[in-house]
Amino acid sequence: AQSVTQLGSHVSVSEGALVLLRCNYSSSVPPYLFWYVQYPNQGLQLLLKYTSAATLVKGINGFEAEFKKSETSFHLTKPSAHMSDAAEYFCAVSYGGSQGNLIFGKGTKLSVKP
Amino acid sequence: DGGITQSPKYLFRKEGQNVTLSCEQNLNHDAMYWYRQDPGQGLRLIYYSQIVNDFQKGDIAEGYSVSREKKESFPLTVTSAQKNPTAFYLCASSPLEGTQHFGDGTRLSIL
Helix, strand or coil: CCEEEEECCEEEEECCCCEEEEEEEECCCCCCEEEEEECCCCCEEEEEEECCCCCEEECHHHCEEEEEHHHCEEEEEECCCCHHHCEEEEEEEECCCCCCCEEECCCEEEEEEC | CCCEEEECCEEEECCCCCEEEEEEECCCCCEEEEEEEECCCEEEEEEEEEECCEEEECCCCCCEEECCCECCECCEEECCCCCCCCEEEEEEEECCCCCCEECCCEEEEEC
């Protein structure tokens, strides 16, 4: 069965520091992988997705993620954190060869200190 | 603008009462989804529908019901059988093989 593990429910960084949010997946078939961001009391907004093209995926707001099949990982990074990046981030994997059905990780809440 | 509209934003339910959460989309998406979000639990799938008049149970369908009479609409009813309904409910839609887009959610609380 497919699953997604996000290491660290809370991550805190200083403004200007590197952001690294970890995501590992298990999947019996080549997956589609997603990162979503959620601001308080709002829905989820797609940051980026991997769909078996380039392994390094660039998204919105300066975020990027690298698909590493050997490590079954899809970690999210941003070189320099901004106060506006404070939010909750969810990694998700699709199953059944379709982008439509997703399994979500439990989320990582990112805090950015001035 | 195209998007997904969930209403109301906040909803209160009395014990033993059914309540219905609205979800409307004007993106012409075939598929629609309902998720429940609890703190520290991520999103869990309640129901989904890929075509009008058809829907499938997700991982936590007990105590919930849905209908899909129109392509644009996918209302969720939280029944009195759902013993712990307090949560944040998110609706999403997608093309059949496409990426999910989310509404802004409805927060349900018990009075």
